[in-house]
Amino acid sequence: MRRNPGLWYALPLIVAMLLFFAAPMVIVVWYSLMPPRSFALTTDIGLQNYRSAFADGYGRPLMWSLLGAALTTLITAVLAWPTAKILHRHTGRWASLVTALIALPIFISESVRLFGLSVFLMPGGGILAGTLNALFDVQIGTILNTRLAALVGMIYIHFPFMLFPLLLGVAMIPADRIEAARDLGASSWAVLREVELPLAAPGLLVGGLLTFVLCLGANAEAAILGGRAVTVITATIEQRFNYAQDWPMGAALTVLVIVVTAALVFPAVRRIDLNRMLRR
């Protein structure tokens, strides 16, 4: 038996992640403890940024981001579930074509797709409004520049991130299990709740986590589609860094986002067995 070189192979990645993932997190925390509006890292640390983070109304953007992320996760899950079931059930050329068609937009920049959504929804001369006006002489309003538009954008962008993990999850449900439950007289609702959801849970968890976290950092949806109707936390952070030139405050808000993310991600990652999902 040869010596097991696993650790040696892991080493480059571990070093890279320590340098470019873990160390930057430490630096952000350090910055967040600096006095307001300072640009250097010193030992003069304190919690004043966190105190003003809660006192000065930065809670609202964070709430909006959390709410948007939660709603998007829920809605994409509801939309992706039947889609995943259908795509899994029907294999063959059509199903693979549809799967490829759904995957393709992920690789088109989200700034392009969101811009497309905004010209589609634009009032008056927008694609939808203009077409309806020209063909049927119908005038319609727009949801552009509202919170709803930002939410629609988030759902649109993140749907594939929910669907593909969910497809892996749905594939983990043995077909005979559903048959057996049906034969024993279970209703469709009971089959969904007692059999399908628990068995597909790993996929749902990965998809949900990915969607929620990506939404928490999402900014372009609110900027391009939401107008001034909603300010998300990443927009506030950017504003602190760029216009206010208050890096420590921006860093403190960033740390709050990291804390929320970590509180969700760490327990979930401990529970998910990616090995089992990927090794089919």
Add this chain to the structure above:
Amino acid sequence: MSGGRHILWLKVIWVGTVVTALYLPIVSVILASLANTRYMRFPHRVWTLDAYRAAAADYTTVTLHMISLQIALCVVLVSVLLGTIGAMAYARYDWKGRSLFQRLIVLPIFFPQPVLGLALLLSMSALGIAPSWKTAVVAHAVWIVPIVTLVISIRLFGYDVAQEEAAFDLGASRWQVAREITLPALWPGIFSGALFAFLLSWSNLPLSVYTSGADTPLPLWLFSRTATNYSPLVPAIAVIGTFVSGLIVLLLLAVRQLLARRT
């Protein structure tokens, strides 16, 4: 069963709606690029390719593509290298810390991307490094390397270790085994990993926002020009950029075909 047909139709309509909804905005971009006015009035009174002519004549188009290409190619290189080595630790060998390694390595994927970019920006500035396309490469790689590692690992799970053992027993050297057995088995995974890395980097917006400095990659330029100073040039360059990435992917696929035919 008479209900069967209805259910099948419902399914077709559902999937059709999903696909249509995903593509409507993309079609809208193409339609918007065929106008010649700053304020869109659809249907256009004049349908024209002027915006594409303007984009072709504008040097910014080339610069934007070159920056995005530079970043994407570097990300591909870094993530294929680190991802292949990392996948060996992830899926090929069973070692003591493997389960912990597998969990820690996916963490960056589950992190908000602008936060990753910001954290890197602050670190760079603490070290006195000015952000440029090179720092954007680092930011992209932090998120993309774990994904590529997973993509390559999927292939490795089905890999039969006994082949390597057999080759060693037959007197092959470590290098020969790597070249003749391990790499060919890994090759499809490496190829898909490279494809993923390229496409994810090319289209990524949030990781570049803070990290690219004065070098503006394509998605970032599109994002800022959508908000201010809009003209049909913006959707035209969006369409061109998407086409270029598609062409590069086709080129990579053709290269793979050629290589496969040779061996």
